[in-house]
Amino acid sequence: MTHVQAFKAIIDELGRQGLMVVIDNHVSNPKWCCAEEDRNGFFGDVDFYPLEWERGLVIIAQQFSSISLRNKLCGPRQNVFNWFKYVPIGASSVHNDGDQPVPLFLSEFGFDQTGRNEGDKLFINYFLTAAANITAAREVNLRELGSGALESMLAEGLDRKPLREIVAMVAEQ
Known part of the structure; x- marks a missing residue:
């Protein structure tokens, strides 16, 4: 069993037990997040490649019912224009490629x-x-x-x- 298969089996069992799991797309590289200089916080940062992010969303959307687009977009590169450029792409990827077109949760x-x-x-x-x-x-x-x-x-x-x-x-x- 692969890691993804094990992860899916656990989420499926939690669903059978009445728990909803929303997969949190937290960071690109496994490390503590959300410092201004973490290089993971916003589209185009050294460790945040928008195309890789979109591909990852599609893969997860095809396998699971829910995923966050990204936890806490932040950092010195954040700007409203790139937010509007990339977030609709990510949301469309999840909704078009996944089997759950709604609901869309807003949090954080x-x-x-x-x-x-x-x-x-x-x-x-x-x-x-x-x-x-x-x-x-x-x-x-x-x-x-x-x-x-x-x-x-x-x-x-x-x-x-x-x-x-x-x-x-x-x-x-």
Whole structure:
């Protein structure tokens, strides 16, 4: 039995016992994560190859029912444009190649909102602004948003507003 077969057998048995397992795609190289300099945190880092990440998601999606796209995208290279470039690709890979098209879970939003880390402070607002716009439009495709729409959101200062104000603005549109 290979490691993957053993892993699958354990997950299958946990499922039979009523437990759901979400495989956590944590890091590219096995080491402690999430330091600013861990070289694993964001697309294009020394140890984070986007194409390898996408291939891995496809392989896991074909074998299992759930996987996180990546735990805590972070580091000095993080930026909203690459997030919007790669996350939809990863999500599409999982949903198109796996046998479970829904649900999509969003988690790991318990990071520093004190303002000490600029990336942590801004990420959730960027993400939820886009998610709220998509939800309000009901059928907007992320690829159709393009960088122009994102630039408009940023120009309006939505990345610096509290979430409740962003949601209220989107709901009014």
